[in-house]
Amino acid sequence: MFFSSGSDTPYGHYYLWDPGLVWLHVISDALIALSYLSIPFTLAYFVVKRRDLPFHWMFVCFGIFILAGSSTHAMGVWTLWHADYWLSGSIKAITAIASVITAILLVRLVPHAVALPSPALLRFEIAERSGAEKELSRANAELERRVEARTAELKKLNEDLVLEIGERKRIEQTLRKSEEQLRLAQQASGLGLWDWDPRTDRAVWSDQTFRIFGLEPDNQKLDEARFVALIYPGDRTAVKLAIREALRPGGEFDAEYRMQRQDGQLRWLLSKGRTHCDAAGQPFRMIGLTLDVTERRQAAEDLRRSDERFRLLVDSITDYAIFMLDSAGFVTSWNTGAERLKGYQAQEIIGQHFSCFYCDEDLRKGEPAMALREAAAAGRYEANGWRLRKDGTRFQANAILTALQDEKGALIGFAKITRDLTESRLAEEAVQAAHDELARVVRASTLGALTASIAHEINQPLAAIVNNANAARRILANPESDLEEVQQAVIDIAEAGTRAAEIISHIRSLLKKNAPQKSLLDINQVIREVLALTTGVLKKQHISLRTELRTELPPVLGDRVQLQQVLLNLIMNGIEAMNAILDRPRVLVIRSERRELGLEVAVKDYGTGLDPQHLERIFDTFFTTKASGMGMGLSISRSIIEAHNGRLWASRDPATHGATFHFSLPGMA
Ligand SMILES: Nc1ncnc2c1ncn2[C@@H]1O[C@H](COP(=O)(O)OP(=O)(O)OP(=O)(O)O)[C@@H](O)[C@H]1O
Ligand SMILES: [Mg+2]
Known part of the structure; x- marks a missing residue:
């Protein structure tokens, strides 16, 4: 065993277990070990915190070396009781290695450490540095100032550039727009x-x-x-x-x-x-x-053609002189009608002043200039008057002068249309004469239809005359005759004669070829005169006559014969309408009434009545439903009444059968 001791004798044995000695060792070693132990931690903390220090690996080496030293002392305490000398020796060996390494490193480090600047040097350096720093910061400030100035310059340049770019863009846009506009304009035009x-x-x-x-x-x-x-x-x-x-x-x-x-x-x-x-x-x-x-x-060709057509049209008009004048009144064009009417050829009159068509009295009054002035001011001027032909003869003319303007409204000349009124007046008069003649013929034919009854009317007074004359002769044959009786007979004769003469004069006036003459008339009187001619025919046709004539009617200005013809036509139509009526009384009513602006006369019959569809057509010339009718009666009557500023119309009354014809005439106060 490595950690087992070589001998079983702990170290305290060598101190003879003297407690004082043992504890001296124990406490000293323990304190050293603990103190040593604290150093590496402190160093480790120091190294961690001051990583900037030079040679800090040296502190680590110290730490290891001291830690190893600390464990050697701790082993010193352990070996007092335990004889683990191998272990203690090994720790010592480690400590020795760490110490040697540390010592070597320290020796090698010394020259470097010596080279570290001293605090005084550092202070000097610091002072130097702070001087340099100040210098630097001054330089820095200067640099910054310059940078700022440069930046401002650049900013300004940039702004200018942005502006310029904007301006260029605008110009480009405008250019593009105007190019586009040019393109569009080219396209459009x-x-x-x-x-x-x-x-x-x-x-x-x-x-x-x-x-x-x-x-x-x-x-x-x-x-x-x-x-x-x-x-x-x-x-x-x-x-x-x-x-x-x-x-x-x-x-x-x-x-x-x-x-x-x-x-x-x-x-x-x-x-x-x-x-x-x-x-x-x-x-x-x-x-x-x-x-x-x-x-x-x-378009120009079309215009030329239409101009040509227009010229042909104007030229083909022969009843009107159509020509142009320039703004001063000189003739610039001349048509065939103008040649015919005025006698000048185009080549002789074009370029002449139009005043040569006026006669002396109009020229003295300044008519031509006035006509131009009026036409220029009002656009149109119309006048009737005498005009001269080339041969000096005069004719009555109607002339219309129209101002011509260009598109800006400036006067460029006049168009003149002259009409020969002599011709149109003659034509109008001829139409009127024909109309009057026709009316007279119609009157005559109506009277022809009345001949029998008129003869009867005349016969009556004639018979009365004869009777009265015979009676007078008889009375006078008697020497003791009563002269008063004779006188009465003679009076009757005279009256009858007058009556007959009146009828004849009416008939004559109706047949006479007199020009219409207007005079103030009592319409009731006119009605009575017509009735005098028709009583015979009414009687013959078993028609009872009812007259409702208002007194105090205003007089009317009119032609007696023409108004009698109207009444005659209406009465004859009424009689004819009742010809076929056998199942109800035949009655003819003649009314005269006052109206707001004059009077109204109505002729009502109880005949066949009017077809509502024909209410207006019956007034047309030649409209008739009768086998022997001409269809002239109502059309002539209407034109007569209208010439008297009145109105003629028909109305129907289905309730009472028959038709009513009314005419109104203005009254003369
Ligand atoms: N009183 C009336 N009742 C019914 N129909 C009438 C009456 N008066 C006119 N008419 C209708 O109007 C038509 C036209 O009448 P208008 O007097 O113009 O001509 P006409 O009597 O036919 O012929 P004429 O020329 O001989 O008078 C008549 O044919 C008839 O049909
Ligand atoms: Mg008729």
């Missing part, structure tokens, strides 16, 4: 840009130019030959000539030509360019624009 260098025969086209030629932009060589090949063969020579012509200082290329697109469509193009030459007069650049003008040419 359809303008294609091109730039050609005649020396190298190289051209650059904008995308729009390609499009105009019906191509997609490409990178193929663009030279004169390629351009010419795109042109319609018939126009190539002219374009090539125009290019050659333009290739001189200040030369301008201007050509309108056709181009056949790949889809076969022919388009009209317009190219304009300018040549730039060097000092020697050699062209080095031609730059220009190309535009598709097909639509514009088409």
Whole structure:
């Protein structure tokens, strides 16, 4: 056993177990061992805390050496009682090795340790250093200041740079925008840009130019030959000539030509360019624009055609003089109607002043200038008056002057339309005369239908005359005759004669070819005169007549004969409508009433009545439902009443059967 002792005698034996001696050893060794033991821990703590110290491995060696020493002393206590000398010897040997190593290391360390600076030196060094440090911090501060200044400079530079970058971006954006705008403008206006260098025969086209030629932009060589090949063969020579012509200082290329697109469509193009030459007069650049003008040419052509059509139209009008004046009143155009109306040929009147159409009295009044002024101010001026023909004869004219303005509203001239009123007046008069004649014929035919009853009407007074005359003759034959009786008979004769004469005069006036004459009339009187002619026919047709004539009606301004014709037509229609009525009384009612602005007359019958669908058509000329009717009665009647500023209308009353015709006339207060 290694730890067993060689002998069984513990060390205390050698102290003779003298307690004093033993305890001296025990306590001393124990205290040494404990003290020694504390040192390595303290050193270990110190080493851990001051890792910056130089040679600190030396402290570790010391620690091990002292720890070994401590265990040697602890073994000294142990061996007092136990004789483990091998163990104690081994520990001692370890201690010896540690001591030797430590001693060697210490010896080798000494020169280094000696070299460590002394505290004074350190203080000096520290002072030195702090001086240097101050210097350093000053230098540092200076450096920092410079760095700061530099940084500020850099910052400023950076800011400037940022600003500049921003500015550039803005410029770039603006440029891009304006490029885009240019592109859009080119697209919108359809303008294609091109730039050609005649020396190298190289051209650059904008995308729009390609499009105009019906191509997609490409990178193929663009030279004169390629351009010419795109042109319609018939126009190539002219374009090539125009290019050659333009290739001189200040030369301008201007050509309108056709181009056949790949889809076969022919388009009209317009190219304009300018040549730039060097000092020697050699062209080095031609730059220009190309535009598709097909639509514009088409529009111009359409305009020319419509102008032509308009001119033909104006020329074909022969009843009106249609001509143009410039803003000062000089004739600029002349149509066939104007030639016919005024007698001048176009070549002799164009350039003359239009005042030559006016007669002296109008010229003295300053009419032509006034007409131009009025037309320019109001846009239109119309007047009737005398005008002169070329041969000096006069004619009544209606002239309309219309001011012509350009798109900005500036006066550029006048259009004048002159109508010969002599002709239209004659025509109007002829229509009126025909109308009157027709009315007279219709009246005559109505009266013809009344002949029998009129004869009867006249016969009555004639018979009365004859009777009274016979009676008078008989009385006078008797010498004792009563003259008073004769007188009465003569009075009756005279009255009957007057009555007959009145009827005849009515008939005559209805048949006379008199021009219409208006006078103040009592409408009731007019009604009575018509009834005097119709009582016979009413009686014959078993029609009872009812008159409801209001007194105190205002007088009307009218033509007696025409108003009688209206009443006659209405009464005859009423009688005819009751012809076929056998199951109810035949009654004709004639009413006159006061109305707010005059009066109203109504003729009511109890006849067949009116078809609601025909209520307005019955007033049309030639509308009739009668076998022998002309369909003229109501249409003539309506035109007569309207010429009297009145109204004629029909109403139906299904409850009482029959129809009522009303007419209103304005009253003269
Ligand atoms: N009182 C009435 N009742 C029913 N229908 C009527 C009456 N008056 C006119 N009409 C209808 O109106 C039509 C036109 O009447 P209008 O007097 O214009 O012509 P007409 O009597 O037929 O012929 P004429 O020219 O001989 O008068 C008549 O054919 C008839 O159908
Ligand atoms: Mg009739």
